Amino acid sequence: MKRLGYHRTTASFCLFLALPVALFVTFYIYPIISTLCLSLYDWDGISPKGTFIGLRNYFTLFGQARFYHALLNNLQWLFFLIFIPTALGLALAAMLDRGMRGESFFRVVFFLPFTIPAVAVAAIWRWMYEPTHGLVTSFLEVIGLASWAQNWLGDPKIVNYALMGAMLWWTTGFAFLVFFAGLRNLPIECIEAARLEGANAWQIFWRVSFPLLWPSTIVVLGMASIDAMRLFDIVWATTSGGPAYASEVLATQMYDVAFGRLEMGRASAISVCLFVISGAFIMPYIRYLSNQVQENAS
C-alpha cells in the first residue's frame, strides 16, 4: 500500500514539473547552446555569416587585462552584495517588526527605491554624486567633512564604491521585503515561549527568530550572489563601465564588446565564461545554503 502511494506521489510530482521544465528547456537551454556555438565564431553581428575560429576567442580573452579587471570587479560586488544590503535589510525588517509608530510609512519608504527602474536610479545618483554640487558632496560640506568629498563617479579608484552606495539604496528593499515577510510568518508560539522563559529581545531574535528565517535568508543570499555576477543595469546606466573601464563588470563588458565593438563571437565567449564562473562559485554556495535549510527543517 505504501509503495503504491509512493509511485502515485512521484507521478503527480512529475506532472507538476512538466510545464516549468518544458518552458525552461525551450527558453534557457536553447539560447545557452546557441550562445556556446556563437562563441566559436568571429562574427560582427551584421553580416549574415561569421567565420569559424574555434577556441581563439577564449584565448584572446584570457590574455586581456580588461577581462580580469571586470572579473575582479564582479568578485568585489559579490563580497559587497552578500553582506551589506542583506544586513541592512535584516536590520530594517527587524526594527519594523516590533510594531512601532508610523510603521506603514517606513515600510513604504524602505521599499520605494526598489520599485524605481534602473534608468531613473542612474539619473538620480548622477546628481547625487555630482562632485561639486551634488547632494552627497553638499551634505558633507554642511556637516563639516568637506575634505571627504571625492570625485565620486569620475575617480577610477572609488567609482565602484560609489556605485555600490547607489546599489545599496536600490536593492535593500528586496532584502527588507523578504525578511519582513519571513518575520511576519514566524510561528508566534516559539517567540512567546522564549519570552516567557525570560529571554530579552536580542536573544529572542538571534536564538529563535533568525534560525527560523532560513528560507528568507537563503533567498536573499542566493539572489545577492547571482545578482553580483550578472550585474548590468545600474553600472551601464550610470557609468557605462567607465571611466576607462574602471567600473566595468563582465556583463557590461559583454554588451560593449558585442554592440560597441561589433564582436559577437568574443562577447558570447565572455557570456559563457560568466556562466561557467558563476556556476562554479554560486551553485555550490547555494547548495550549501539549501542543505542548511534541510537540516533546520528537520
Add this chain to the structure above:
Amino acid sequence: MGLRVKIKSIWEESFMKSAALRWLGATLGLFVSTNVALADRSPEVWHYFAAGSELAAINGLMEYSNKIHADTPVIGRAIPGNVVELRRQLQTAFLGGNPPAVYQSAMGYELKTFVDGGRLRPIDDVWAAAKGEEIFPKGVQRVVKVGGKLWGIPVDISIINNIFYNKAIFEKYGIEPPRDWAQLVAACKKLRDNGIEPLGDASGPFWSLYNFYAPLLASAGKDGYYAIAQGKVSFKGPEFRKALETYRDTLVVNYAKNWSGKTWTQTADDVINGHTGMFMMGVWVSAYFKEHGWQPGKDFDFFPAPGTDNSVLIQMDVFAEPAGPDKTVATARNFMTAAASVEGQVAFNVPKGALAPNLKVDPSIYDYTGQRTLQQLKNAETSDSVLPNLFFLLPTKLGTELGVQIEKFAIDPSAGTEESVMETLEALRLELAEQNAFVKW
C-alpha cells in the same frame, strides 16, 4: 479558529485572483480589438533622437515627408540609447528579416560595416536626383561613399571643435577669445587665478576625444589626420606623441576639477552657473544653453579651438536604407529624397539646432550660433577642410578604444599612462592593418 483563518485566506486569495482575471479579460478584449497586424503598419524610420529638440527635429522631418509624399507615409520608432543600442536592435531586425525602411546611421565606418554585411541598398539614384554632388560639402561626400557607391543621405552636421564660453565671466576679467595655444593657456590661467575653473570636460568616451582632435590636427595637419584614419600613422610615432603632449599641456591641465565625474550637461550647467569659464563641446551645447534660458551672442559665445583654424571637425548623422522587402523601397526613396531637400533639411535642423548639410539652405533660418558655424563650415569647404569625426573614420573597434584611451589619459596624463595608451592603440592598429580593415576615405 485556525481553520476559519485558513479558509478566509484561501478565499481572499482566490477572490483577488479572480478579480484580477476578470479585469484582465476586459483589457485583453480591448487590446485584441485595437491590435494592428504587423504587416499593415507603415514602414518605419528607426532613430535614436528620442528626446527633446532631437525628437522635435525628426518629427518635423517626418511630417514634411508625409506631407509631400502622402501615399508613402512613414512612422518613426525612437530607440532609447545611442548608436550602440541601435546596432543591437538592428541586429535582431536583420536576422528576423524585417528591417526598418530607413534608419539613422553614423557616417563612415559605421556604414561600411553594414555595407560589407550586405545589409544596405545603394542610393546612387536618390543621390543623383537630389544632385548630391552639388549640395553637400566634399568632406561630407567622402564619408557616405563606400566602394564607390553611395549609401547615406546626410541629415545634420554638428561642428565639434568650438570652445564655448561664459561671456559675463570673460568680460568681467577682461579676457579676449584666444586665437592660439599660448593665448588659450593665458586665458585659463587668468580664470584660475580668479577662482573659476578654466575648461570643462565630461565623462564618457567621446568628449575628451573631441577635445583631443584640436591638438591632433595641430600636430599632424589635415593630411596627417586622414592618414591616421587610414591606419598609416603609428600611434607610437612623433606626431601622436606631440599631440598627446600638447593636449596635456594646454587642455588637460586646465580641466575643471572632478570633470570626469560629470555628464556633459552637468558641466554645461557649471558654465551657466558661472563656476566654469569655457567648455569645448559640440554645437548642441548651444541648444542646451538656449533651452536653459541663455542667449547666444549675449550670454555665451564661442571661438574655434587653436589648431583648427580654417578647418572644421564635424559629427554627422545620415539616413541609410536597409536592403529589406521590396514594398518599402518606394517609401524609403521618397523619405530620403525629402530628407535631402532644402525644406526637409530645414524642418529637421531648425528644431535640432544643427547645420543642414545641404549648402543651398537659406542661412537666415539659423540663429546666431548656426550662422557663425555655417560661416566656419563654408570657409573650411573652400579648402576642402571639412573633417569628419575621426571616431567614425576608424574601424569601430579602434575608434571606441581610442575614445576610452584618451579619456584615460585625460584623467591621468602621467608618462606611464601616455606610454600605455600608445602601446594599446598601436597594438590594435597593427592587428587591424593585418586584417585590411582600414579604409581610404
Add this chain to the structure above:
Amino acid sequence: MAVIFLAPLVLAGMTSLKSPQAIVRVLSFPTEIYFQNYIIAFERMGRSFLNSIAITTVSVICSIAVGASAAYPLAYARGRGGPFVYFFLLTGMLVPFQIVQIPLFVLIRSIGLYDTIPGMWLVHTAYAVPFCTFFLRNFFASVPRSMFEAALIDGCGVVRYFFRLLIPASVSGIAALAIIQSRSIWNDLLFAMTLTSSENARPVTVVISGFASSLQVEYGALMAGTLVSVIPVMLSYLLFQKAFVRGLLGSSGR
C-alpha cells in the same frame, strides 16, 4: 535612516516639477510648479502604461503558478532526482540576458508572438521559472514535512494537499513573491526592447528610457514618468502586504 532613503526621492520629485531652466541648479527648490513635465510624460506614456499593466498582471500570476508547481515537488521529493532538477533549474538564473536576445528573438518570431502582449506573458513566465521556483521551494520547505506525510496518510492526495494546505500556509511567501515579480516584470527593459517594437505591446519602461536619449536627457519628464510608473508597483506592494499575517503557519500546524 528614513531620511537617507527619502532624500534621493525628494530630489526626483522636485526635479519632476521644475522647468528646464530651473533644472540647471539641481538642488534648488522649484520656484514655480511646472506641470508641463507630467503632461509630456502622460502624452508619451499613455498607451504603454496600459500595456505594462496588462503584461504585468498576467505574467505575475502565471509565473507564481508555474514556480509554485515546480517548487512543490522539489521541496518534498525524496531521492536524487529532486536536487538535480532543482539545481538544473537554478542554473538558468546565471544566464546573462543580453546575449540571449538573438536566439530568443528568433524563437518568439517563429511562434509568431513577436510584438504581442501574449508573447511578453510567455517570455516573462518562462524566465521567471528559476527564480520563482527557488523562492517558493524554500518557503515550502519551511512547512514541516510531517504535515505532508500526515496528510498523505490521512488519504489526502498529493494534488489536494497542494491546493488545500500548502498554498494557504505559504500565503506570506507567495505575497512576497508577487510583489517581487510585479516589480521585476514592470521594470523589465531588456525583453521589452528586444521583443516589442510598437505601441501594441510596448511597456512603460521603454518609454521612460526614451526620455534619456543619446545627447539629451529630458530630466523633468524622466522624473515625472518615473514617479508615475512607481505607483502601480507600490500599489501591489501595499495590497499584498496584507497577507503578511503573523502566525498563520503556526496555527495551521494544529
